[in-house]
Amino acid sequence: MTFKTLLTVTGPNQGEGDLKLAADLCEQIDAHLSVLVLEIAAPPSGGEYAAVVSPAWLAERQAELKRLEKRISDVAGFLSQRAISADLSDDYPDTGWADDVIGRRARYADLTILGPDLLTGHTLKDKVIEGVLFSSGKPMLVVPEGARPTLTPKRILVAWDARLESSRAVRESLDLLKGADDVRLVMVDPLEGEFHHGAEPGADAATYLARHGVNVTVDRLPSSNHSVAEVLRQHAGDVAAELMVMGAYGHSRLRERIFGGVTKSMLEGQSLPVLMAR
Template identity: 75%
Template sequence: MPFKTLLTVTGPDHGDDDLRLAAGLCEEIDAHLSVLVVVIAAPPSGGEYAAVVSPAWLAEREAEMETLEKRSSVVSKMLSESAVSADLSSEYPEQSWTDEIIGRRARYADLTIVGPELLASRLLKDKVLAGSLFSSGKPVLLVPEGARATLKPKRVLVAWDASPEASRAVREALDILSSADEVRIAMIDPIDDERHHGAEPGADVAAYLSRHGVKVAVDRLPSSGHSVADVLRQHATDTGAELVVMGAYGHSRLRERIFGGVTKSMIEDPGLAVLMAR
């Protein structure tokens, strides 16, 4: 399915670079741009001094709402001067349900764009990724600083581990994959049994993609003591990939936070544009 609506989220301390990046992607594929401005509300005061600090907290919230209004005004002006079709909304949620608020908005887009500014914003970035991946069922595109942003890449690397998450990512990216000149299926230390990759690792997914007109090749890679994320990034560099397509959070988010994982590593250091789905 083609991407017809792209969502991007911007915060109070952001500039307009992520917005321009998202608008450029919309121009590239003739899509509509949806922008959500988010200011996360300051937590309420507590403890024995609550009665004393409460007025300060209320003043802080009023200032935050003014910031939201000003940021929305700046974004609105920019969108009015843009050639792309666009809409704008704003939210002032409490921190505890910010990801759900963002997820609801992401349900009405085909793809959420996470550019360099948002990637550098720890709290809002985490809320956008959690909301998009867990509350909307839609994919996200990570575009780190210095990476080329395109939804029409010539060379794509698919990180394949035969998981439902990887399958969803491939399905979401079918239009991209079928238009690419080269798609490489990368498997790290694949297990050849019926519960994992089958008798011939990569054969089934290659056949599936070939039926969609994808020009596909299969790469079975040893980890050789390196992390899966490092092997993927290096192979993307070696093959000249412009985009990595992968499933996200095959393990629980708690396990990823405690023990690390491929998703966490790729989010913290993508290296190039990464399309993730869950």
């Protein structure tokens, strides 16, 4: 996919770091920047919406709206100083609906950027991850503190396990892969067989990528009593990868998002930008 619209989500308690990161990426590839400013509404003090609300809760809501207005003004000022195409939207959802609001907005972008400022938070970070992965059908780029993100990487590691999520991540990043000098298709403890990686693990995926002009090398790695996430991170460092591409795993149960072990580990302990799709 060619990335023409990048989305970033920001809240009243964030600075300009993530905005600058997203704007810089837009300048790098001549893309449009879409910014969603979000304030998640505090729940009623009584717990039930039908209950009589307290004056303190009403005052808190008013304070939240004022913070939202200020943040909108600050972001608008930031965007006015950048020589990029951009749009700005805002919302004030209840906690239970915030991920749906974010997911709907992310459907109209090619890629959502999660920067270090957002990743240090809790509620908003979780809602952005859940909304993008479960409600948008679009990929996200996770950029941890200290990483140097680029949308023109020359060395990419693809975490491949032959599942649907991996296939979608590869498809969403295909233009990036074609532009790279070195793409490593990495499997950890791959299983042979019709219902796993095939007779020769990685061969089918590598052939598919090669037909698209991707310079791909297949790396089959043993876990050697280490976690899959640890093996992937170590190998990414060994090959000097600038980006990791992987599928995101998990399921939804009564609006509670539960992520698979590798996905959760990669989100929490990563130092390299990761493009995820589900």
